Amino acid sequence: MKKTALAVVIALALPLALISQNPPAPPAAQAPAAQAPAAAPAPGANPLIDYTRQIKYEGLTLSVVLVNSRTAEVLFQPPMKYSMRARSAQQTVLYIQGTPQKDFDLTTAFTIEQEGQTMQGTSTSIKNFTNGKVPAGQRIDGIVDFTKKVDIAKPFTVKNGKGEVQFVLTAEAIKALGQ
Numbered sequence: 001m002k003k004t005a006l007a008v009v010i011a012l013a014l015p016l017a018l019i020s021q022n023p024p025a026p027p028a029a030q031a032p033a034a035q036a037p038a039a040a041p042a043p044g045a046n047p048l049i050d051y052t053r054q055i056k057y058e059g060l061t062l063s064v065v066l067v068n069s070r071t072a073e074v075l076f077q078p079p080m081k082y083s084m085r086a087r088s089a090q091q092t093v094l095y096i097q098g099t100p101q102k103d104f105d106l107t108t109a110f111t112i113e114q115e116g117q118t119m120q121g122t123s124t125s126i127k128n129f130t131n132g133k134v135p136a137g138q139r140i141d142g143i144v145d146f147t148k149k150v151d152i153a154k155p156f157t158v159k160n161g162k163g164e165v166q167f168v169l170t171a172e173a174i175k176a177l178g179q
Helices: 002-019 069-075 080-090 171-176
Strands: 052-057 060-067 092-098 104-106 110-114 117-120 122-127 132-134 140-146 156-160 163-167
Touching (some): 052 156, 052 163, 060 069, 060 140, 060 163, 080 092, 092 110
Antiparallel strands (some): 060 092, 092 140, 104 132, 110 156, 122 140
């Protein structure tokens, strides 16, 4: 029951948070004629953008979110967000999400490479985050824990199967975490 509730909360939280970055334009009748173009969101305004990267496969794009005190606030509801904040303060935690466009053979083996060191992750399924075939249209949600914390000030690469993505955080994103 708790896992189902958590899956529903997460299923709604990430898309809503990403949508909030592109609010609808005001109706044309209300917009002033000489209105300046909309400014880009301020750096750090949406932590999901600052700490999310994508691994693209044929038929699936996995969003990889570096869980930290800022992203836990957006992704999780109490009491889970408090637990995830505490976990991410002690170790590296990734939140994985995607929906395959066609049947996809998923592997939940994730590694992080940084400065020649490789760390193996331990995967926990929230929904459909298990090794094997995931049918098209079935959402994938999971957590990957690493026993050691990466140095976010230095680039690191997340690898999964034949896909990988490099995280190079901006100075603003690093500063927002107090590092």
